[in-house]
Amino acid sequence: MGWPRNLVMVRHAESEGNVLTADERAEYDCATDRYRLTERGRKQAELTARFLYKRYPEGFAAYYTSYYVRSRETMEIMYPKAKIYEDPRLAEATRGIWHTMSAAQMEARFPEEVKRKEREGLYHYRPLGGENWPDIELRIHSFLGTLSRDYEGRDVLMVVHGHWLILLQRLIHHFSIEEAVRLYKQGHFHNASVTSYWVDRDTAGRQRFVCDLNNYAPWKEELKD
Numbered sequence: 001m002g003w004p005r006n007l008v009m010v011r012h013a014e015s016e017g018n019v020l021t022a023d024e025r026a027e028y029d030c031a032t033d034r035y036r037l038t039e040r041g042r043k044q045a046e047l048t049a050r051f052l053y054k055r056y057p058e059g060f061a062a063y064y065t066s067y068y069v070r071s072r073e074t075m076e077i078m079y080p081k082a083k084i085y086e087d088p089r090l091a092e093a094t095r096g097i098w099h100t101m102s103a104a105q106m107e108a109r110f111p112e113e114v115k116r117k118e119r120e121g122l123y124h125y126r127p128l129g130g131e132n133w134p135d136i137e138l139r140i141h142s143f144l145g146t147l148s149r150d151y152e153g154r155d156v157l158m159v160v161h162g163h164w165l166i167l168l169q170r171l172i173h174h175f176s177i178e179e180a181v182r183l184y185k186q187g188h189f190h191n192a193s194v195t196s197y198w199v200d201r202d203t204a205g206r207q208r209f210v211c212d213l214n215n216y217a218p219w220k221e222e223l224k225d
Helices: 022-027 039-055 069-078 103-109 111-124 133-150 162-173 177-185
Strands: 006-011 062-065 084-086 155-160 194-201 207-216
Touching (some): 006 039, 006 069, 022 103, 039 069, 062 069, 069 084, 069 155, 103 111, 111 133, 162 194
Parallel strands (some): 006 155, 062 084, 062 155
Antiparallel strands (some): 006 194, 194 207
């Protein structure tokens, strides 16, 4: 088994959740996996598609998304004729009760959870009904195993989520927990941005991922932030 020739990842385009604050999302009567793309997000996806068509004119061996609506909508805009595979291992982190309560509500109803989060830190803290970051890394490890088994030497496109991408890069580049937390807090990946890796071999024949695009947003020149 070996790695895909090119592993290309697009963070989903702008969705309803991206234009709301955390407290507004808590009050929004919609499950987080059901957020749809905004009109701006749809345009972002179209512009990113143009870039991908030029860079990968032969397309891809497989097209993967999470089961989140915003992820699938992004892929459908970019590659409307592609056979899309949904995989739950590509989903964003499940934050449990933090999805449905504002910061003030959490402080009032679950002050012990607020304190536990502060004590354990973002990486280790597992909210009630949710996942911690090592849980997501286990999902990523599992999915990478599928790619290695099924797509050696082929090109794969995935529409994923920002937090997922940060933890994938933590595994590939072996950077610290502190660096992962820093990237997460600064909102590292742009919507509809492209991050891609190709596979190289050293003199001993060992494979390694080489990053050739990182957080590149093709739509930036035409759409202003």
